Structures are given as C-alpha cells and as structure tokens.
Amino acid sequence: MVNLDEFKNVDLCIVSKKQSKENILEYYNLGYKIFGENKVQELLEKIDIADDIKWHFIGHLQSNKVKYIVEFVSLIHSVDSIKLVKEINYRCNKINKIMDILIQFNISNEKTKFGLKIDDAYEFIQNCQKFTNINVKGIMLMGPNCDDENKIRETFKTGYKLFESLKQKFPSISILSMGMSNDYKIAIEEGSTMVRIGSLLFNEKKSIPKKHILNSK
Numbered sequence: 001m002v003n004l005d006e007f008k009n010v011d012l013c014i015v016s017k018k019q020s021k022e023n024i025l026e027y028y029n030l031g032y033k034i035f036g037e038n039k040v041q042e043l044l045e046k047i048d049i050a051d052d053i054k055w056h057f058i059g060h061l062q063s064n065k066v067k068y069i070v071e072f073v074s075l076i077h078s079v080d081s082i083k084l085v086k087e088i089n090y091r092c093n094k095i096n097k098i099m100d101i102l103i104q105f106n107i108s109n110e111k112t113k114f115g116l117k118i119d120d121a122y123e124f125i126q127n128c129q130k131f132t133n134i135n136v137k138g139i140m141l142m143g144p145n146c147d148d149e150n151k152i153r154e155t156f157k158t159g160y161k162l163f164e165s166l167k168q169k170f171p172s173i174s175i176l177s178m179g180m181s182n183d184y185k186i187a188i189e190e191g192s193t194m195v196r197i198g199s200l201l202f203n204e205k206k207s208i209p210k211k212h213i214l215n216s217k
C-alpha cells in the first residue's frame with residue numbers, strides 16, 4: 001500500500017472520481033476528509049456519503065452547473081474565467097456563503113489544458129477582489145503530460161514562483177495545488193502545499209489482494 005506518510009507535510013486531496021462509496025469510505029475511516037471530484041453529476045451522487053467530508057471540485061466547471069454544487073463544495077480548484085467567478089459569487093451570495101477558490105493556470109502552455117496564462121494572473125486576481133462572496137485561496141496547475149522529469153520540474157518551479165509572488169500581493173493566498181499520482185514527488189520537492197492524488201491510492205489498494213496471493217504461494 002502507498003505510504004501515506006509521504007503526504008504528511010502537504011494537504012492531501014484524495015481524488016475519488018470513478019470510485020465507489022465503499023472505496024471512499026475506506027480512506028474516510030482512516031481519517032481523511034478531503035475528497036476531490038471532477039464531474040458535477042458524480043459529485044452530487046456522492047455527497048451523502050458523510051456529513052463532514054470536504055468536497056473539492058477539481059475539474060473544468062461550466063457556469064451553468066455552478067448552482068448545483070456551491071452548497072456542497074468547500075474549495076473549487078479550477079476557476080479560469082471571470083464569467084465563472086461571477087456566477088460562483090452570484091450563487092454563493094444567495095446562500096450566504098463565501099467560496100474559497102483556486103485559480104487554474106496553464107503553465108506548460110498545452111492546448112489541451114484549461115487555465116490562465118501567467119501574464120494575466122495579477123489582473124485576474126485583482127478583479128476577483130470586488131466579488132464579496134469569493135475568496136481567492138491560491139492557484140492550481142498541472143504538470144506537463146510527459147515523462148521528462150526536467151520539464152515537469154521546470155513547470156512546478158514556475159508555478160511555485162508565481163505562487164510566491166502572488167502571495168506577496170494577495171494575503172488570502174496560501175494554497176499551491178500541484179502534483180498528481182505520477183508527479184507528486186517532484187511537486188512536493190518544488191513547494192506544493194496540496195496534492196491531488198487518485199489512481200495511486202485506489203489502484204494500488206486494489207492490487208493488494210493479488211500480491212498477497214502471489215506471496216502466499
């Protein structure tokens with residue numbers, strides 16, 4: 001099984017997409033309370049698992065679906081347009097909630113990825129300040145889709161620099177969400193404060209019985 005001590009110095013968002021309630025409860029019962037989902041419908045099917053789970057929304061979010069989730073999520077990692085900020089603000093205002101959000105950046109500049117350009121960071125976050133029901137807690141980014149460790153590290157270094165400079169200007173910023181199953185070690189070395197881990201936790205767990213059978217022969 002994964003050694004969960006690896007995550008003791010960062011916040012661990014357990015990505016539970018495509019996982020059953022039973023699988024989620026196994027980690028919940030170990031004391032983990034932060035779970036991340038990337039699809040609105042799937043999140044809504046899971047919110048009754050336990051009252052004290054902090055659901056994070058980590059996937060691309062369409063403005064017309066914001067109204068379904070604001071009541072249930074504690075952090076949205078994937079905010080990438082003012083239109084979306086406006087809608088979150090509007091829906092949260094109606095239920096008297098201040099929503100913590102992360103701004104997603106596309107640092108590796110891949111066409112397939114969502115997120116802002118670094119150059120737009122300051123102005124965007126400045127713009128967010130006028131929305132009374134929005135609290136910008138930090139930034140989120142993904143490593144490049146490749147096996148080149150240097151490239152991945154470069155991306156995370158750039159993300160960390162951006163995080164540090166934004167933190168100077170905006171005191172509400174304290175979260176740097178970067179690192180997934182295949183690159184979290186590098187992300188943590190480069191200053192991540194929150195990792196989003198799915199397959200590593202669930203797939204390895206599933207393989208335990210198999211290994212056990214092999215070993216017992």
Ligand SMILES: *Cc1c(COP(=O)(O)O)cnc(C)c1O
Nearest residue numbers: 015038058180181196197198199
């Ligand atoms: C699926 C997903 C993750 C987790 O990916 P794993 O490789 O399974 O750890 C993290 N962040 C986002 C935005 C995701 O969609």
